[in-house]
Amino acid sequence: MAAVALRVVAAGESFVAIESLASAWGMTVAKSSTTLVELRGRWTTLQFVPLTRQLRVNGTLVWLNDTVREARGRWAINAVDRAKTLEPILSPSRHLVGLSAGLVLLDPGHGGDDPGAVGPEGLLEKHLTLDLARRVRVQLANLGIRSILTRDSDRALGLSERAALVRRHGAHVFVSLHFNATASRSIYGVETFALTPRGYSSTAGGDSSSWRQSAVAGNRHDAANVVLAYQIQRSLRQWLGPDHDRGVRRARFQVLREATCPAVLVECGFLSHPATARRLRSAEYLDALAQRIALGIQEYVRAVRAAAPPPAVR
Numbered sequence: 545m546a547a548v549a550l551r552v553v554a555a556g557e558s559f560v561a562i563e564s565l566a567s568a569w570g571m572t573v574a575k576s577s578t579t580l581v582e583l584r585g586r587w588t589t590l591q592f593v594p595l596t597r598q599l600r601v602n603g604t605l606v607w608l609n610d611t612v613r614e615a616r617g618r619w620a621i622n623a624v625d626r627a628k629t630l631e632p633i634l635s636p637s638r639h640l641v642g643l644s645a646g647l648v649l650l651d652p653g654h655g656g657d658d659p660g661a662v663g664p665e666g667l668l669e670k671h672l673t674l675d676l677a678r679r680v681r682v683q684l685a686n687l688g689i690r691s692i693l694t695r696d697s698d699r700a701l702g703l704s705e706r707a708a709l710v711r712r713h714g715a716h717v718f719v720s721l722h723f724n725a726t727a728s729r730s731i732y733g734v735e736t737f738a739l740t741p742r743g744y745s746s747t748a749g750g751d752s753s754s755w756r757q758s759a760v761a762g763n764r765h766d767a768a769n770v771v772l773a774y775q776i777q778r779s780l781r782q783w784l785g786p787d788h789d790r791g792v793r794r795a796r797f798q799v800l801r802e803a804t805c806p807a808v809l810v811e812c813g814f815l816s817h818p819a820t821a822r823r824l825r826s827a828e829y830l831d832a833l834a835q836r837i838a839l840g841i842q843e844y845v846r847a848v849r850a851a852a853p854p855p856a857v858r
């Protein structure tokens with residue numbers, strides 16, 4: 545195995561030259577310029593965009609925890625991104641040992657007096673998330689994966705209560721379903737959030753330093769969180785196309801902080817985008833969306849099963 549060069553750039557942080565990762569992972573450097581560093585392996589192409597947090601894994605956008613920067617004249621990534629983004633995505637089974645995946649807890653966002661985002665003609669996020677969660681449950685059942693819902697009616701449910709249901713039901717995977725809205729009617733696409741690792745900034749920024757440093761339950765599953773997020777985002781991108789891919793993102797949402805199993809939050813489309821709002825009125829579209837989410841969860845479940853230690857032979 546090739547030695548991986550580490551260079552300490554700031555106190556407590558180290559950066560890894562992307563070229564040295566290529567040799568460690570048996571990949572080749574296909575391109576290295578000021579706008580793109582591309583590594584190619586047998587099954588995987590990695591594309592880093594210098595001076596940004598953007599990485600594409602076989603085309604799927606994954607936001608890094610730190611910026612791709614120059615160190616000793618070579619493009620480098622933060623070692624935390626090697627450990628907590630790239631290696632879990634590239635070799636999931638090594639990072640999922642000891643986990644189970646027998647029960648998925650689906651969490652329809654909002655409910656009751658909290659409508660969530662509001663779309664045109666009375667389209668409410670709370671109704672869509674519940675409708676979608678029920679359809680995901682059906683799709684998972686078709687794939688032989690057991691799932692339950694945090695709420696199966698139009699009722700209010702606190703964020704901590706949702707996370708607490710993981711423990712109460714002994715769930716192994718938590719998937720919160722949402723739709724977003726913004727002032728601009730031209731923004732569209734889907735994004736999947738995993739909890740930001742301790743010490744780093746969320747994709748949208750805005751984390752104070754005490755917030756960045758606080759230890760939360762969800763960080764126990766940093767590696768599994770990103771594998772789950774990547775598989776769901778990848779599945780959605782394959783169906784919707786690259787222009788809908790807003791990427792695997794990082795945030796410190798309360799349900800992700802408090803979940804005691806691997807957890808993600810999927811923003812399944814913008815209600816403020818007229819064409820998306822129209823599609824979301826179609827049962828066929830919602831079924832297809834549910835199926836893509838279920839297929840992403842299935843890939844994660846497969847990786848967990850592949851990681852489980854083989855039963856002892858006597």
Ligand SMILES: [Zn+2]
Nearest residue numbers: 653660722723
């Ligand atoms: Zn929401």
